[in-house]
Amino acid sequence: MTVKQFFKSQAFKCIIVLLVIALIAGGLLAILNDVLYVTEEERTMRAIEKVYGQEMQYEEKQFPEEAYSNSYGSISKVYFLENGNYLVQSTGGEGYKGGTITVWVVLNFDGTSFKGIDKVVQESYEKQTLMSKLSYDVYSAHNDEVTGEVYFTTKDDGIKVVISGATYSTNALNNAVDCALKFAHEYLVENATQEVE
Amino acid sequence: MTGKRFKTIAFDGLLKNNPTLRLVLGTCPTLALSTAALNGIGMGLAVTFILICSNVLISLLRKTIPNAVRIPAFVIIIATFVTIVRMVLDKFIPSLYDSMGVYLPLIVVNCIILGRAESFASKNTVLDSACDGLFTGLGFTCALTLIGAVREILGAGAIFGVRLWDFKIEFFTSSAGAFFVYGLAIAIFNAVYSKVENVRRSKTFALRMLPKPDVSAPDNLDPDASGEAEKANTTADVTAKEVK
Numbered sequence: 001m002t003v004k005q006f007f008k009s010q011a012f013k014c015i016i017v018l019l020v021i022a023l024i025a026g027g028l029l030a031i032l033n034d035v036l037y038v039t040e041e042e043r044t045m046r047a048i049e050k051v052y053g054q055e056m057q058y059e060e061k062q063f064p065e066e067a068y069s070n071s072y073g074s075i076s077k078v079y080f081l082e083n084g085n086y087l088v089q090s091t092g093g094e095g096y097k098g099g100t101i102t103v104w105v106v107l108n109f110d111g112t113s114f115k116g117i118d119k120v121v122q123e124s125y126e127k128q129t130l131m132s133k134l135s136y137d138v139y140s141a142h143n144d145e146v147t148g149e150v151y152f153t154t155k156d157d158g159i160k161v162v163i164s165g166a167t168y169s170t171n172a173l174n175n176a177v178d179c180a181l182k183f184a185h186e187y188l189v190e191n192a193t194q195e196v197e
Numbered sequence: 198m199t200g201k202r203f204k205t206i207a208f209d210g211l212l213k214n215n216p217t218l219r220l221v222l223g224t225c226p227t228l229a230l231s232t233a234a235l236n237g238i239g240m241g242l243a244v245t246f247i248l249i250c251s252n253v254l255i256s257l258l259r260k261t262i263p264n265a266v267r268i269p270a271f272v273i274i275i276a277t278f279v280t281i282v283r284m285v286l287d288k289f290i291p292s293l294y295d296s297m298g299v300y301l302p303l304i305v306v307n308c309i310i311l312g313r314a315e316s317f318a319s320k321n322t323v324l325d326s327a328c329d330g331l332f333t334g335l336g337f338t339c340a341l342t343l344i345g346a347v348r349e350i351l352g353a354g355a356i357f358g359v360r361l362w363d364f365k366i367e368f369f370t371s372s373a374g375a376f377f378v379y380g381l382a383i384a385i386f387n388a389v390y391s392k393v394e395n396v397r398r399s400k401t402f403a404l405r406m407l408p409k410p411d412v413s414a415p416d417n418l419d420p421d422a423s424g425e426a427e428k429a430n431t432t433a434d435v436t437a438k439e440v441k
Contacts, residue, residue: 014266021258021270025277036284038291046291 044079048087051104051121057082067187072151073100073179078188084109086188089123090180095172099127103139103173105180107188114189117142120177130166134173142177151178203328210332216309217340218386223309226300227341228375234357237345239293241338243286243301245331247278248310252318252330259319271314276305309337340382347378 006012048056058079068075077089086107091100102125106118120139125131142152152174216222223244230236254274255262262270283301286294294301304310313333318326349355352369354362368374 010263010265014263017262018266018270018273021262021273025273029277029280032281032284036288038287 044077047089047104047123048079048081051087051106051119058087061086063187067183070179070182070186072175072182075179075183076102078183084111085118086184088180088183090176090183092172092174092176092179094168094175095125095128096130096166096168097127099125099172101125101128101169101172101176103176103180105142105177107180107184109188112189114184117177117181119143120173122173125169125172128166128169128172130169133166134169138170138173142174151181202325206325206328207332210329210334211336211339212390214333215336215340215386216312216333217337217344218383219390220312221383222312223307223337224379225303226307227344228372228379229300230297231341231345231348231375231378232352232370233349233355234342234346236296237341237343238338239290240297240300241334241341243282243297244304244307244309244337245334247275247282247304248313248330248334249327250278250330251275251310251314252326253323255314255318256321256323256326262319267319268311268315271311271319272305275310275314279304309333344375344378344382347382348374 001009044058044060045055048058058081061078061080063078073090073092075088075090077087079087081087086109088105088107089102090105091102093100095101102123104119104121104123106120108115108118120142122131122134122139212219214220217224217227226240226244230240251271251274255271258270258274279302282304283294286297286301313329317329321329346356348369349357350361351366352374354360354365366374369378
């Protein structure tokens, strides 16, 4: 096939048509992506609204690298809210099939003292198939005043037992909450004191 | 487009070729997103919008797109509209965007949309294709909402998020419950549809079976009787043409 024949062939027409469609679609999506882009601030505000039911001013806090993980899981975001509480996004492991659950935990502070957990709201999960078993009651079972370093467990040998029909998923949820609690005890109490000072 | 053509397309999309309950297409989102009636409406309307837009564009380009590359071209067009819907939902209705999860991008490979593009939009005019997209989408939305409502009422004791009572059977919110309700919906819909269709067919058959009068018979001289027989004959012929 000569070059001239190629340019007149059906194959060339196919390439051109597909290219034109892809280019127009790509251009349109690029423009729309710019117009409809959801910023990180907007996502954070949505998360706060999901937890509190209203928008609230916040300040993102930075901590040393080792603060973002502990024996229960990992912390990805920490926000200091205008009402003096902390909003922490934490991920707990050891769920069903080794999966994880990520939650937003509202840590209640009264000035410099850590009072307990105000609210636990699910953000996302991986590999968990029985999430429907984790009802509102299971999440709200974590809302409690905390005295000393007490953590949640699914086993009947702890003080704070939280369990549901999905034991492994509840374990991941407890780990996520415990991760936030440990972080609060180790870093936030000190930070809260500095904030007040 | 004539009124009759419009009625045929509407009847096909909503009932005769209902994608969920007659053709059993789009099963994946039907089973996964029918946990609540609102999810069903959201998914259904998203699919309807994409169906209309992709059908219109594919119909416009049907003479331009070479036959050999029609499927990749359709997929690019459908994927573009799905991405636009994703962006819009993420920006303006984040709760619905979150509840749809992975099933929203999966609309790209939804066989209802690709099926209508291939079998209808690539062969018909823009207006016909738009109507086909609208009614097929509405048929899908109605089916999803119906299944979602049944599962929500029985599984969560609520409808459209409004609590009705404390009684609930959790089986209906599980995957097994989804298969059960879906199967039941298909069975009931098809039983009712077949019944109605059989009645319609027997009426048509009875009309076709009307005896044709023998005009050459010497005793057939009564002008009134002859006129009635001719009328019946004409009706039977018209019905036969309609059936064909």
